[in-house]
Amino acid sequence: MGYQRAPIPFSCNEVANAVELQEQRSGLETLVRAYGEVLALFSFMHLGLKEPGMNLLFAQLSCRAADILESVGQGGDKRRRLAALEHAARHLGRVRSDLLQAQRAFEGLLGRQSTELLRLLTRASLELKRASALLGTTTFDASGCCAGPLFANAEETHGSAFRLGA
Amino acid sequence: MGAHSVWVLEYARSPVHPASGVFYGAHNQGTMNLPFAYILIRTADAVALVDVGHDANDFGGEIANSIGVTGWTPPEIVLGECGVRPEEVTHIFITHAHFDHIGGLKFFPNAKIFIQKKELESWMWILAKGRRYRSLLAGLNPADILYLTQANIEGRLELLEGPREDVLPGIHLYPAHDTHTAGSQYVVVQNRGSDDRLVLSGDVVYTYRNLTGDDQLDPCFVPPGLANGSQTKLIQAAEEMLGIVGNDERRIIPVHEEKLAQFYPSRLSDHGLRIVEICVADGEQSRV
Numbered sequence: 001m002g003y004q005r006a007p008i009p010f011s012c013n014e015v016a017n018a019v020e021l022q023e024q025r026s027g028l029e030t031l032v033r034a035y036g037e038v039l040a041l042f043s044f045m046h047l048g049l050k051e052p053g054m055n056l057l058f059a060q061l062s063c064r065a066a067d068i069l070e071s072v073g074q075g076g077d078k079r080r081r082l083a084a085l086e087h088a089a090r091h092l093g094r095v096r097s098d099l100l101q102a103q104r105a106f107e108g109l110l111g112r113q114s115t116e117l118l119r120l121l122t123r124a125s126l127e128l129k130r131a132s133a134l135l136g137t138t139t140f141d142a143s144g145c146c147a148g149p150l151f152a153n154a155e156e157t158h159g160s161a162f163r164l165g166a
Numbered sequence: 167m168g169a170h171s172v173w174v175l176e177y178a179r180s181p182v183h184p185a186s187g188v189f190y191g192a193h194n195q196g197t198m199n200l201p202f203a204y205i206l207i208r209t210a211d212a213v214a215l216v217d218v219g220h221d222a223n224d225f226g227g228e229i230a231n232s233i234g235v236t237g238w239t240p241p242e243i244v245l246g247e248c249g250v251r252p253e254e255v256t257h258i259f260i261t262h263a264h265f266d267h268i269g270g271l272k273f274f275p276n277a278k279i280f281i282q283k284k285e286l287e288s289w290m291w292i293l294a295k296g297r298r299y300r301s302l303l304a305g306l307n308p309a310d311i312l313y314l315t316q317a318n319i320e321g322r323l324e325l326l327e328g329p330r331e332d333v334l335p336g337i338h339l340y341p342a343h344d345t346h347t348a349g350s351q352y353v354v355v356q357n358r359g360s361d362d363r364l365v366l367s368g369d370v371v372y373t374y375r376n377l378t379g380d381d382q383l384d385p386c387f388v389p390p391g392l393a394n395g396s397q398t399k400l401i402q403a404a405e406e407m408l409g410i411v412g413n414d415e416r417r418i419i420p421v422h423e424e425k426l427a428q429f430y431p432s433r434l435s436d437h438g439l440r441i442v443e444i445c446v447a448d449g450e451q452s453r454v
Contacts, residue, residue, distance in 0.1 A: 037297075040308030044290045047315045051325060054287060060294040118315055125309055129225075138228045140308055141300065 014082050024085050028092060029137050034072045035095045035128055036140040041065040042102050042121055046114075062106065069099065091131035098124035168357025169336055171208040172364060172444040173453060174419060174426055177219045177244045178202040178266075182234040187392040188372045188422070190400075201440065202235060202266050203421040205366050206248055207355060208450065212334050213250055214257040215277070216353050216366045217421070220269030226307045229265050239437050241273045247435050248453045259339060261368025262347040263289060264305035271313050279317050280333060282341055283325035285349025286311070288394070302394055326351070342370045342403040344395035352403070354410055357445065364444060365407045365418045370400060372422040377404055377415050419444060 014021060041061045048054035048061075081089050102120045132139045183200035185192040205216040220226035222238035230238065241252045255274045260281040261267055271279065289311070292302045317323040330339045338354040346369040353366040371377060372390050379386035389400035411417035416429050426432070432442040433454040443454045 036308065037293075040311065041293055043308055043311040043315060044286070044293060047286065047311060047318060048290065050318055051283070054283070054290070054325075057287075057290050057294045061290065064294060064296060115319060118312075118319060121312055121315075125312055138232075139225045 014084055017082065021082055021084060024082055025135060028085055028088055028131070028135055031072055031092050032128065032132050032135065032137055032139065033141050034068050035092065035099060035124070038065045038068050038099050039095075039121065039124055039128060040140065041068075042099065042106070045106060046117055046121060049114075065103065069096075069103065085135075088131045088134035091127045091134065094127045095124045095131065098127065168362060168445065169209060169447055170355050170357055170445065171206075171447040171450045172355060172366075172419070173206045173248055174203050174421060174430075174440075174442040174444065175206055175244050175247065176201045176203045176439040176441070177241070178222075178230065178235050178238040180230075180233060180235045188390055189375065190389045190391045190393075190397050192388075192391060197234075199424055200372075200422050201424055203440075204244075204267075204270075205353075205419065205421060206245065206250065207334075207337065208248070208250070208447065209334060209337075210447075212256045213254050214259065214334060214337065215255055215274070216259050217261055217267040217368070218258055218270035218274060219244075220266045220307075221272065224269060224307065225309050226265035226269035229305065229307065235266075237438065239439060241270060243435075243437060244439065247439075247441050257334060259333070259337075259351070259353050260285075261352060261366075261370075262350045263310065264347070264369070265307040265310065266305075267368070268310045268314075269307055271310065271317065277322065279314070279323050280326055280330070280339060281314075281323075282343070282349035282351045283327050284341070284343055285347060285351075286314070286325065288348030304392070340406075342368070342406075343399070345370050345393065345400045345403050346390060347394045350395075350403075352407065361412060363411055363417065365410055367404075367407060367418050367420050369422070370403045371407065371418055371420045373420050374415060374418075374423055374425060376400075376420070377408070377418065 041064055045058055045061050048058055098120045102117055105114060105117045129139055179202055180200045182197040185195040185198050188198065202219065204219050207214040220230060222230065245252060252273045253276055255277045258274060258277045258279045260279060263285050289306055292299050314323055326339060328341055333339055336356040339351050340354060342350040342352055350368055350370055352368050352370055355364040369390060376388055376390060379388045387401040387404055389397040393400060407418050426442045427440060430442050430444050431454045432440055434440055441454055443452060446452055
């Protein structure tokens with residue numbers, strides 16, 4: 001008796017919402033960037049807690065992190081997530097939760113080191129990495145990375161090199 | 167022969183690195199082959215690394231991809247070519263905090279890490295200034311800072327404020343501030359006698375062409391193009407290095423220099439990566 005494939009009931013309307021899908025993806029990518037920047041700020045703040053003289057910028061970094069977290073509200077778009085993006089959105093929800101806990105920890109633990117704080121930041125970093133992988137984007141903003149813009153333009157060789165007279 | 171063995175260990179490379187990043191003013195001169203490497207120093211009592219490469223599975227790998235870096239090989243394989251396991255590394259001297267120099271710290275769980283305090287303070291300052299300053303963040307992987315925090319809690323991080331002589335016997339760290347980055351440093355390895363010195367330059371000097379220009383008979387400093395500091399400071403630091411080695415350019419060791427193999431013994435590993443042997447200590451076996 002031969003193998004018979006059982007019919008799999010499946011229907012998908014999301015691809016018909018290509019514009020909405022793109023909009024939601026773009027929104028989530030913005031969240032990744034925002035949380036990545038907050039994570040960088042908190043990482044430096046944590047490092048600065050233990051080192052004399054390195055906490056001079058603490059208030060500025062803290063304000064900047066607070067501004068970013070506030071600017072992205074409660075996690076961005078409140079519409080129902082399309083299923084294709086729901087998974088990434090859940091990871092980003094955890095990132096936000098960890099970052100907010102870290103923010104509260106900074107307020108309460110100023111001047112003291114905290115392994116709990118490190119645990120929160122490490123977990124947020126892992127969640128951010130998962131979300132960015134699902135979205136197919138980079139964890140942090142790489143647009144300014146070394147020679148990135150040059151690389152994008154291929155930096156072709158031309159006949160007349162500009163040598164500054166050297 | 168002397169007290170220290172030194173090897174330059176390639177771990178990845180970019181066949182398409184823009185020449186303008188390596189040579190100031192080299193606009194429209196195309197791309198070049200750029201090895202990515204770190205340096206292993208073996209002494210009687212310590213195993214030290216100058217920089218640690220990056221982790222291809224981290225954001226550092228994403229940066230690397232964006233600039234065409236290929237062939238990343240993990241440290242256990244790279245160091246294995248010299249009979250060293252990552253856990254055996256006792257000291258790490260970070261020349262600067264770009265992803266390809268600091269991103270592999272997690273592979274060395276027992277090493278004490280030395281970096282200039284100013285290097286980290288400068289990144290903090292840039293971050294505090296906000297997104298408009300992000301071009302100055304080029305090459306930084308924030309996740310590396312998180313790892314430094316962990317190392318700090320474990321008591322394995324030492325932030326230096328200026329020079330540190332004899333960090334290990336005969337090994338010295340000197341600042342090159344406001345050059346390639348705000349808190350860059352370089353390493354001097356002194357074997358027998360004051361005239362037997364090597365300078366491990368970090369990215370203050372990418373290649374020998376940075377020291378001489380195109381005409382060996384009429385040398386001219388051509389500083390790196392990629393710099394958060396200034397080209398003037400880069401030239402001053404290069405001159406300082408030349409002074410340390412008695413103007414013998416070949417005793418300055420730039421890790422991104424593909425021509426190192428023309429001046430020192432070397433071999434290719436099974437993974438196609440170049441191992442360059444700068445010097446071998448008394449009693450140590452050659453690895454090339």
